[in-house]
Amino acid sequence: xTESSHNDRSIGEQLATLQFTASLPExxxxxxxxxxxxxxxxxxxxxxxxxESTPELFLIAAGHVGLDMLVxxxxxxxxxxxxxGEVLAWSAVVxxxxxxxxxxxxxxxxxxxxxxxxxxxxxxxxHDVGYVVMRELAKAISRRLVATRLQLLDxxxxxxxx
Amino acid sequence: xxxxxxxTRLLDPWLAHTVRIVDITDEIADVATYHLEFVDPxxxxxxxxxxxxxxxxxxxxxxxxxxxxxxxxxxxxTLDHTVRIAGNVTGELARAGDGATFGxxxxxGSAWPIEEALGGDVVIVTGGIGLAPLRPAIYxxxxxxxxFGELSLLYGARNPFGMLYTSEYDDWGRRGxxxxxxxxxxSPGWDGNVGVVPQLLDRMPLSDPANTTVMCCGPEVMMWYTxxxxxxxxxPPERIWISLERNMNCAIGLCGxxxxxxxxVCKDGPVLRYDRVASLLRVEGF
Numbered sequence: 001x002t003e004s005s006h007n008d009r010s011i012g013e014q015l016a017t018l019q020f021t022a023s024l025p026e027x028x029x030x031x032x033x034x035x036x037x038x039x040x041x042x043x044x045x046x047x048x049x050x051x052e053s054t055p056e057l058f059l060i061a062a063g064h065v066g067l068d069m070l071v072x073x074x075x076x077x078x079x080x081x082x083x084x085g086e087v088l089a090w091s092a093v094v095x096x097x098x099x100x101x102x103x104x105x106x107x108x109x110x111x112x113x114x115x116x117x118x119x120x121x122x123x124x125x126x127h128d129v130g131y132v133v134m135r136e137l138a139k140a141i142s143r144r145l146v147a148t149r150l151q152l153l154d155x156x157x158x159x160x161x162x
Numbered sequence: 163x164x165x166x167x168x169x170t171r172l173l174d175p176w177l178a179h180t181v182r183i184v185d186i187t188d189e190i191a192d193v194a195t196y197h198l199e200f201v202d203p204x205x206x207x208x209x210x211x212x213x214x215x216x217x218x219x220x221x222x223x224x225x226x227x228x229x230x231x232x233x234x235x236x237x238x239x240t241l242d243h244t245v246r247i248a249g250n251v252t253g254e255l256a257r258a259g260d261g262a263t264f265g266x267x268x269x270x271g272s273a274w275p276i277e278e279a280l281g282g283d284v285v286i287v288t289g290g291i292g293l294a295p296l297r298p299a300i301y302x303x304x305x306x307x308x309x310f311g312e313l314s315l316l317y318g319a320r321n322p323f324g325m326l327y328t329s330e331y332d333d334w335g336r337r338g339x340x341x342x343x344x345x346x347x348x349s350p351g352w353d354g355n356v357g358v359v360p361q362l363l364d365r366m367p368l369s370d371p372a373n374t375t376v377m378c379c380g381p382e383v384m385m386w387y388t389x390x391x392x393x394x395x396x397x398p399p400e401r402i403w404i405s406l407e408r409n410m411n412c413a414i415g416l417c418g419x420x421x422x423x424x425x426x427v428c429k430d431g432p433v434l435r436y437d438r439v440a441s442l443l444r445v446e447g448f
Contacts (some may be wrong), residue, residue: 081355150358154382156290156320
């Protein structure tokens with residue numbers, strides 16, 4: 001894991017284009033940029049581990065992260081792949097105890113990283129920031145929920161157009 | 163038969179022409195591509211279609227089924243249909259071998275909006291066997307690559323064994339189509355994306371959403387969420403196109419079996435502009 005020096009754009013500029021933060025007011029993005037760091041990860045690095053605490057929230061700027069769940073007898077089963085603009089390791093931010101999946105990079109990843117306690121402190125200090133950040137997090141969770149429902153529907157098992 | 167006579171015969175929508183299976187490619191479980199040629203070579207020379215159209219395949223004593231054409235519209239001589247075993251006709255077809263003959267009438271229906279997409283980016287979003295009716299569009303877009311911007315294919319399947327035409331992806335990529343795949347369920351050894359295909363559209367970079375055309379085919383729920391994602395990304399509703407499947411019998415809008423609100427899927431579709439049918443997609447019974 002290394003501090004990134006491979007991207008010419010500032011964190012603020014990146015936040016302006018990533019799905020999770022693009023629609024936030026500029027003042028909120030500026031506040032978030034102040035507390036964020038940018039890091040690069042090689043393929044195969046773990047960003048969070050199932051059951052363990054998640055001290056950081058990751059916003060993927062480039063690359064992909066696989067989310068795996070351990071199933072006895074089957075080993076680590078990949079349930080989802082995340083890509084640019086998506087967040088992971090939100091457990092601590094939303095008040096859960098421990099990650100519910102293991103996040104492992106599948107290629108080189110560049111991420112905007114927020115320490116959970118710093119992000120929560122910012123949200124607590126400025127409720128204007130906290131409201132929109134939590135609303136975006138709720139949207140992200142909603143998107144993830146809808147995607148999971150679509151997976152559960154097993155649509156491709158049905159007859160498809162031919 | 164003269165060329166004119168052949169053309170005239172093709173204009174009769176009720177007249178089935180005899181085709182012969184020249185080869186069969188097994189694709190995935192219960193799905194095969196049938197490479198056909200017209201027994202009458204003059205009919206073969208005259209036959210043309212647009213990407214997205216379908217034919218009615220007629221097996222005497224069994225029945226007829228509407229099947230999308232899956233070959234290159236520029237290809238002459240043979241015609242491909244990728245067929246999934248789903249009923250009596252397709253089941254009987256699956257028992258046929260090279261050299262078997264049956265009837266074909268067509269082509270019918272509307273086409274993918276290739277001309278409307280000129281000059282802009284094109285994103286093809288599809289799942290499972292829904293890639294079959296889009297393969298002709300892929301061929302045409304690649305044949306005319308210089309006339310379009312970025313070309314992308316986002317393709318989802320139930321699992322890695324449910325993907326069609328995998329041997330062609332490298333060639334499509336070399337010719338300018340960015341191919342991204344995902345599966346709903348990973349199997350051991352799969353190191354690609356896991357998740358549903360609308361998620362790929364959610365995160366793909368779009369340089370000019372207002373000038374991007376989406377062509378989508380798959381289960382209707384998948385298409386609905388794909389359209390939702392496209393709209394969320396700023397793609398105009400009039401640039402989102404889907405392909406519907408209904409019970410098509412006559413194929414020319416007379417029998418009403420495929421009626422979808424005010425639309426006859428066989429005649430006005432199967433390729434339809436999303437905003438013209440969106441309100442009906444979530445109505446049970448349609």
